[in-house]
Amino acid sequence: MIRLYYYPDNASFAPHILLRETGLAHELMLVDREARAQKSAEYLRLNPAGRIPTLVEGDTVVFETPAVCIHIAEADPAGRFLPAPGDPLRPRFFQWMAYLNNTLQAEFMIWAYPQDHTTDPQGVAAIQAAQEARLTDILALLDRALGAGPYLLGERLTACDPFLFMLATWCAGLPRPPMAFPNLARFLRLMAQRPAVRDASAIEGIDLSAYL
The missing domain is CATH 3.40.30.10 (Glutaredoxin)
Structure with missing residues (x-):
């Protein structure tokens, strides 16, 4: 268990x-x-x-x-969510897992908690403004990557996609949020329809109405 x-x-x-x-x-x-x-x-x-x-x-x-x-x-007994060794999608899987964690999440956390990244309270607004520009570029890159979609690795849903969905929902408060990008918006709506996403959201009290 x-x-x-x-x-x-x-x-x-x-x-x-x-x-x-x-x-x-x-x-x-x-x-x-x-x-x-x-x-x-x-x-x-x-x-x-x-x-x-x-x-x-x-x-x-x-x-x-x-x-x-x-x-x-x-x-997962069926091996559905991680490309097997030798599968040409496997390197891309690890690329996107690393990018989501090391780039999107890391840059978002600086935007969300700018006060933790400076000893000068007067610098908080400037940190957030810089991060907004960075996050816009990151979301634009992900939007392009989803162009062949519907998921990050194309037709196949992998463990990357719940991770991207989670982070994209966190970014909803940005001046240019993920829903402002056409492919990301499509991805968010698609993921929000999945029973697993709906069930997890219901248990955690997460409102999906913006994506339905």
Whole structure:
């Protein structure tokens, strides 16, 4: 049995969707961020980074969202969500997982929490403005990549797509949000129709009405 330590509308949302896509037996373990439970001694024994999500399966403990998603995809008996070794799509899969984590999510977090990236309170607005320009370029690149769609790897849904869906919903508050890009908008609407996305969103209290 897989246990996913999660918090609603957090970085655990993508693995939660993927667990429902695979149909793997799992249990959701709520980590109360409001009470900073992710920094508790008990949780830190599982995840010394003190962040969400963490996946536990037997003696295996995995943290960091892309690693958790890859682990789930590898556990899928049908091998649907991760191209197999030798598949020409496999390098592109890892390319996009890395790009989503290291570029889109990293740049978004600076925009969302600019005060954590300066010691000068007067510089917060400038940091956000710079990040808005960066994020617009990143979203434009992803929009072009989805042009052959409907998913990041073309016709095949992979673990990259729940990750992109999660991050794109986070970006809804940008001056030029993902819904302003035609291919990203199509992707978001398509993903929002999937039963796994709807079920995970209902459990986590995430409103999908903007994409339906």
